[in-house]
Amino acid sequence: MGLERALERKPTGERPRFDPDGNRLVGSRCPDCAATAWPARAVCHRCGGPDVQEVPFARTATLLTVTEVHVPRPGLEVPYMLGQAALDDGGPLLFGRVRGLSEPVSLPCPVDLVVGETDEGRPTYWFEPAG
């Protein structure tokens, strides 16, 4: 099946997850079945294909669900919003923080994906209302 080609790839922890110049997430897309994943996978999770390609994903998405969280966690003041969004280029469904959303929310709604840093300086992403 050619799975030995997957062994030639860098381990997951060493593959790029962010494209800081382009404000995008970098994941994988399978040329055989079009499955996408973030972070990138070495082998397609749907069909087992070994030829997945690293690709940057869209900066725009459609917010499908959102919830307000009232349970504190380090680095986040409550309440904060979490949501699930579908990237507009057929990329993977992503779960992440939603900032700047005002109530009431009418779903689905367009959002932008923003790449930034946590308070500790680690790369991360969140969603904001499109515009």
Ligand SMILES: [Zn+2]
């Ligand atoms: Zn596949």
